[in-house]
Amino acid sequence: MRRLGLEALAFLAALWAAPRAGALWQALFPEVSRPTYAQDSWFLLLGSHLALSLGAVAAAAVLGIPAGIAATRGGGRALRPVLDAIFALAQSIPPVAVIALALPLLGFGAAPTLLALVLYAALPLLRATVAGLEAVPRDALEAARGLGLSPWQRLVQVELPLARPVMLSGLRVAVTLSVATAAVGAVAGARCLGTPIVTGLANANPAYVLQGALFTAWLALWLDRALGRLAGPGASRSGEAVG
Amino acid sequence: MIRFEGVSHRYGAVEALRDVSFAVPAGTLLVLLGESGSGKSTLLRTVNRLIAPTAGRVLLAGRDVAAGDPQALRRGIGYVIQSVGLFPHRSVGANVATVPGLLGWEAGRIDRRVDALLELVGLDPAAYRDRLPATLSGGQAQRVGLARALAADPPVLLMDEPFSALDPATRRGLQSALRRIHAETGKTVLLVTHDVEEAMVLADRIAVMEGGRLAAEGSPSALLGAGGPDVLRRMIRPELLAFHRLAAIPAGTGAVPGPVSGAPDLPEGASMREALLLMLTAGADRAALPGEPPRHLPLAAILAAAAGEGPV
Amino acid sequence: MRALPALAPLAVAAAAAPALLGWIAAAPNRLLSPRVVPLPESATLAWAAFHAALAVLLLAAARPRPAWLAELAAVAAAVALLATVGLGAAGAVPAGGIARAAPAAGAWIGLLALALATATAASLRGGSPALPLLAALAGGAVLGAAGWLDALSLAREAEGRAPEILAALAGHVGLSLGALGLALALAIPLAALSLRARRIEAGFLAAASAIQAVPSLALFGLLIAPLAALATAFPALRAAGLGGIGPAPAVIGIAAYLLLPLARGLLAGFRVAPPDLVEAARGQGLSPRQVLLRLRLPLGAGVVLGALRLAAVQAVGLATLAALVGGGGLGAIVFQGIGQLAADLILLGVLPLLALSLLADAAIGALAGLVPGGRRA
Secondary structure (H helix, E strand, C coil): CHHHHHHHHHHHHHHHHHHHCHHHHHHHCCCCCCCCCCCCCHHHHHHHHHHHHHHHHHHHHHHHHHHHHHHCCHHHHHHHHHHHHHHHHHHHCCHHHHHHHHHHHHCCCHHHHHHHHHHHHHHHHHHHHHHHHHCCCHHHHHHHHHHCCCHHHHHHHHHHHHHHHHHHHHHHHHHHHHHHHHHHHHHHCCCCCCHHHHHHHHCCCHHHHHHHHHHHHHHHHHHHHHHHHHHCCCCCCCCCCCC | CEEEEEEEEEECCEEEEEEEEEEECCCCEEEEECCCCCCHHHHHHHHCCCCCCCEEEEEECCEECCCCCHHHHHHCEEEEECCCCCCCCCCHHHHHCHHHHHHCCCHHHHHHHHHHHHHHCCCCHHHHCCCCHHHCCHHHHHHHHHHHHHCCCCCEEEEECCCCCCCHHHHHHHHHHHHHHHHHHCCEEEEEECCHHHHHHHCCEEEEEECCEEEEEECHHHHHCCCCCCHHHHHCCHHHHHHHHHHCCEHHHHCEECCCCCCCECCCCCEHHHHHHHHHHHCCCEEEECCCCCEEEEHHHHHHHHCCCCCC | CCHHHHHHHHHHHHHHHHHHHCCEEEECCCCCCCEEECCCHHHHHHHHHHHHHHHHHHHHHHCCCCCCHHHHHHHHHHHHHHHHHHHHHHHHCCCCCCCEEEECHHHHHHHHHHHHHHHHHHHHHCCCCHHHHHHHHHHHHHHHHCCCCCCEHHHHHHHHHHHHHHHHHHHHHHHHHHHHHHHHHHHHHHHHHHHHCHHHHHHHHHHHHHHHCCCHHHHHHHHHHHHHHHHHHCHHHHHCCCCCCCHHHHHHHHHHHHHHHHHHHHHHHHCCCCHHHHHHHHHCCCCHHHHHHHHHHHHHHHHHHHHHHHHHHHHHHHHHHHHHHCCCCHHHHHHHHHHHCCHHHHHHHHHHHHHHHHHHHHHHHHHHHHCCCCCCC
C-alpha cells in the first residue's frame, strides 16, 4: 500500500516537473523547436481526465448495478438474453466509434466522450453484478428466506456482500476501460491527458506525444494496480485490452 | 400447537399434498416420514409459509399462518435445512445472531445468547464464535445451523432432512444432541426425514406421508403395535421390526425386583433395545436398572416384549 | 415462450420508434438542418413488408421452433426498414438536386432495436450474433447495389468517396492481419516454451497482462519515438516502411495487446491434450516440436481458434486508432468525419468497421465450429 502511495507522489512530482524540464525534452528531441508541452497545466489535464473517467464510472455504476440486480430478480430474468446480446454487440464496436457517432449529436467537447464512457463502463459493471449475484450459494439464500429476512434484507445482508469480490473486479475493468477511452476522447475535444498526444500527432511534435503518452500510461497502470489491491488477492483482470 | 386442516397443494399438474389434516401437540417432536416425493418437505414448508397451500389452512398456536407478515412469522419459527445454508461471509457467531439482530435485540443480550446457544449445541463458544463457516465440518456446520434456528427462542422448530447429508457417526451424534435439546427446551419440533431409523430414534410421534397423503399418524409404538396400521411396518425390514419395536419400550416396563451381581448397568431412561445390545456386548442374560429399590431386566422379558406380548 | 418477454419489447420499439420519431429527415440544402418529413408513398410496400416481418418476429418469439425463425424475421425487418428509408428518401427529395435526405432518429432507433433483437434471438438459440448481423448488413449492401438507397445523403457521399473508403478498408485489413501475424509469431513459440517452464509462463503472462492496462493511444504514442530513432539509425528500416509515423507503431502496439488473449488461448489449447497421451507420443520417439504440431495443436484447435476469434475482433477495433499515428485504416475516415463534424463521413467509417469486425468474428467462429472442441458460431 505504501508503495502505491509513494508512486502517486512521484507521479505528481513528475507532473509538476515536466513543464520545467525543457532541457530534457530538447535533448531527447533535438529537431523539435518547442518540445515542452505548456498549453495546459498537467494538473488541469489530470484533474479533467480523472473527473471524466471516474465520473463516468460513477454514472455507470448507478446505471449498471441496479440493472444487474434487476436482471437477477424474478421478472428481470427474462431480459437476460437481451443483456447477453448487448454484451456481444459491444464487442464489435470499439469505443472510439461510439464517441465518433455521438459527436454529431452532442458536439465537440467532453459530452460525446462521456456518453461513450458511461455506456462502455456500465457493461463490465453490469456483467460483474449479474455474475456475482448468480454465484451466491442457493442454500444460504434459502436459509435466509426461512429465517425471516425480507427480500431487501436478503439482497443487502447476504447477496451483495457475497457478490462483492466479483463486482469489485468488474469495477476494476470499468475504471481501466474508462481511463483508456477518456484518453481517446481527446480527438473529440475532451480535455485530458490524451490531449497532448493528439495535439502532438496533429502537429508532428513527437515530444508532446511522448509526454502525453507517458503520463497517460503511468496513470492507467497506477490505477489498475491500486484497484487490484482494493479487490484483494485472487481477483482477476479481464483478458481484454482497453481501447 | 400446529394444526393442518385439509391442506392441499398443487403446482401445474402435480398434486404435492392432498387434504392433509392432523395436529401436532405442543412440546412434541413429530417426525414427517416418507419417501422422496411423498410431500413431507412441502408440508413442512407450509408452516413457515415458504409454500402457500392451494387449499386448506395451517394454524400455528391457533392463528392462521396465512394472516399477517410472512417475515414476522418466520422470525418466530426456527428453520434448519439439509444443506445448512450458513452465510459464508459471516462468522459463526454472526450467523447465530441473525434473527435476534433482525428483531432488534441489544448487543449484549445477543452476545450472551450466542454463547449460550453454542454451548447448547455442544460447541465451545470461545473456540467457535469467530470461525468462518468454510472451516467447519459438516456436523459442526449443522450444529451452528441448529443454534441459529434456536437463537430467538422460537416455540416451534422446523427441520428439513437436517442430518441426511452427514456420515452415520456424525448423524448419531447430532440426533442425540437434538434429543437432549428437545428434552431441555420443550419446544415443538417438526422434523422431515426419509430414514426410518432416524424416525424411530427421535420421534415422540410419527406422521407417515405417501403420495401427498397422510397415511398414518401416531406414536412409534402405536404404529408398530399389532393393532395399528401397517404403513410403518411396511417401511421396515421384517427382521428389524422387533428390533425397532423394542426401541420404543422403556427397559423399566419388564423389570423384575431384586439386585443382580455381575450384570451390566443400564443408563437412565434406556430402552429395551439398548438393554438387549448391552447384554449382547457383555454376554449376560440380565441387566441392572439404575435407582432404588434395585431392579433388573431379564432377557426373557425382552423376548416377550419383542413378540408383542406383555405390558407396553 | 421464453423468447417473448425479451423480443416483444424490442419488436414494439422497432415499430414505434419510426412511427413516433420519423422515418426520414430532409433538408433543401446542405446549410439547413434536416427536418422530419412524412413517409412518401414510394415507400409504402417496403413499409408494409417491415411490419409484416415484425409480426413474424413476434410469432416466432412465441413458439420455440424453428429456432432460427426469429433471427430471420429480425434481419428481414431490418432490411425492410432500410428499404423503407431508401425508397422514402427517393420520394422525398428530387433526384440529382442539392436537397438531401437521411434516416431520422426513429429509423436509427428502430435499426438499433432490430440489431438487439437479432443478437438476442441468436443468443437464445445459443449461437453467435455475428452471422445474422452480417446478413443484415449484406442485405443493406444488396439494397445499395440495387440503387434503392441512392437518395440518401450517405449513399451519395459513399459514391463520391468509394475509392478512398475501399483503400481505407484494405489498409485496415492489412493492419489487423499484420498485428495478428506478429502476435502469433511471438505467442506461439513463447507458449510452446511456457509448456515446459512455469517461470516462463508466469513471466510471459505477467508482461502481457501489464500491457492490457495501458491505453492504446498511449502505447502507440510511446512506440513512436523509439521507432523513429530506430529508423534513423537503420535507414533500411525506413525504406521498408518502418518509421516513427506510419503503420509500424500501430501494428506493434496492437500485437502487444493481442499477446495476452492469444497466449492464454494457446496455452489452454496446448493443454487440451491429456498428459498420458503426450507421454505415449514422446515414448514413441516424437520430438517436442512434433508433439506440438501433430498432437497438441489438432486437439486444442477449437480452444485456440476461440482465442484467435477474440483477438481478431480486438485487432479490428484497435486498428481504428492507427490513423492517428499515420497508419491509415478506416479510422482515417472516422477522424476526417470528426474534424468536419460530418455525420455521414463518420458513418462511412464506422459501418465498414462494424462489418469487418462481424466478418472476422463470424469467419473464425465458423472455422472453430468445424473443429472438434470449438464453439459453434
